[in-house]
Amino acid sequence: MWQRLKAWLRRVPISDPVDRRNAVFMQLLLAYQGLRTPLIKIYLLASEWQYMTTAFFEKAAMGKGVSIAVDLGTDLAITVAAWLGVYLIRIGRFRQAVKQFLATQLISGLVAFAAFGYKVTPGDALLIMSLALGGLMLGRRALWTIYVSILVILAAGMTTDYLNGTGDAKTIFSAYHHLLFHTFGYALIAIILDRSIGALREALAESEMRGQKLQLEMLERERTQEQLLHSQKMDAIGQLAQGIAHDFNNVLGIVLGFARERHRLDEPEAERGVDAVALAHALLGVELAARRADSISRKLLNFSRRDTTQVETFDVVEAVQDLQSMLRQMFPSSVHLAIQANEAPLYIEFDLSQFELAILNIASNARDAMPEGGLFEVIVAPSDAATVSLTLRDNGIGMAEEMKKRIFEPFFTTKPVGSGTGIGLTVVYNLIRAAGGSIEVESQPGIGTAFRIQLPVARVPEQEMIFMALKAGIQVNNIGVTTAWTTAQ
Helix, strand or coil: CHHHHHHHHHCCCCCCHHHHHHHHHHHHHHHHHHHHHHHHHHHHHHHCCCHHHCHHHHCCCCCHHHHHHHHHHHHHHHHHHHHHHHHHHHCCCHHHHHHHHHHHHHHHHHHHHHHHCCCCCCCHHHHHHHHHHHHHHHCHHHHHHHHHHHHHHHHHHHHHHHHHCCCCCCCHHHHHHHHHHHHHHHHHHHHHHHHHHHHHHHHHHHHHHHHHHHHHHHHHHHHHHHHHHHHHHHHHHHHHHHHHHHHHHHHHHHHHHHHHHHHHHCCCCCCHHHHHHHHHHHHHHHHHHHHHHHHHHHHHHHHHCCCCCCCEEEEHHHHHHHCHHHHHHHCCCCEEEEEEECCCCCEEEECHHHHHHHHHHHHHHHHHCCCCCEEEEEEEEEEECCEEEEEEEECCCCCCHHHHHCCCCCCCCCCCCCCCCCCHHHHHHHHHHHCCCEEEEEEECCCEEEEEEEEEECCCCHHHHHHHHHHCCCCCCCCCHHHHHHHHC
């Protein structure tokens, strides 16, 4: 129950973090004051029949009736101010709530001291509480304002004693000589509170400054990561450039070869029917070759585009197959590329561009590990109902155990100067972990290296399941999406 009450007290629309923390305590204190004062008065009125005839009222300078009215009136004012403060805090006006409550207490204290005098008014506890509360909740300006107000209240009580000749207040000096001691005593309390509160607020300000600095550093780190990813993309593009140029030459050669067939229509002995068919086939070949060239250029441009991270749900099988042409360009002709993919689609949540970057980074390391040629395999298969397994294996030179332990460390590389940055596999590791997956490496010198990546299967909504199933050529019948999808898997 206490936890629920505490949670309710915390649900206040206050933006300032310090005021929001103090709001719980302040609501409890105001509620306590709002209950304590009337309950004590009710108890006194109900159980002590001599309350109205106590010496406290008999000694009052303003008369018994006025004194009782002042006593009950100030108690009522403080009670109303306490509950009004609770209401103001609940609607988000924290400082207004504290100010009106303290102002009511100080005004009530001034009225009480002026009515009863300094000698008979037991008001030190109330005044000290007002001083501490103002400093803690409102700051040093309120602290010293309340300090001056307390001296005025005490002086008012001493003035009443002097005017009525109460006790030993026969002369001005005897009436006000206690004020000097209170001046220094309350000043000492105010100084201690001022320094303590100042230290706390300075510590909080430093903490907030460190928090803002940390946020700026996190934003800078995110920008640096985006720049690093883009740098990795451009590095991969540089490695692909030679193969892409070679592939474009082949495509353009095909286009030119088919285009030369047009001269057959200009020859005198050309047979229009047969040659027209040949020309149609040639133009079809030109179109297909041009489409392939356009596909390659678009793939390269999309990959090199500098975008922020955009997580999407896609079929990892289709994504790997789409990468096949780029992977072939990366490896020399002495390296055989083999892709084994699951027949049914396997969906994951990842940034597609970053997924391609991770695959190309691993493929780049595999290419460097097979200078004499070899085999690079990509295997995509479901690991279990909730995980997709992606294995990238080469039969290159492999790695020793010490090197394998450090392979994901930033800037660790065994390549000569100018041939590697040592951040490619670090980027791969961070991308896989950020997507909720894991990556492990198995390697033996002279045998090869295998990277095994585990990624969580994406939760695809039912409508999206139907669309993806139809796109993959899976028939969805009346049995339901779940049955059709299970069959597809």
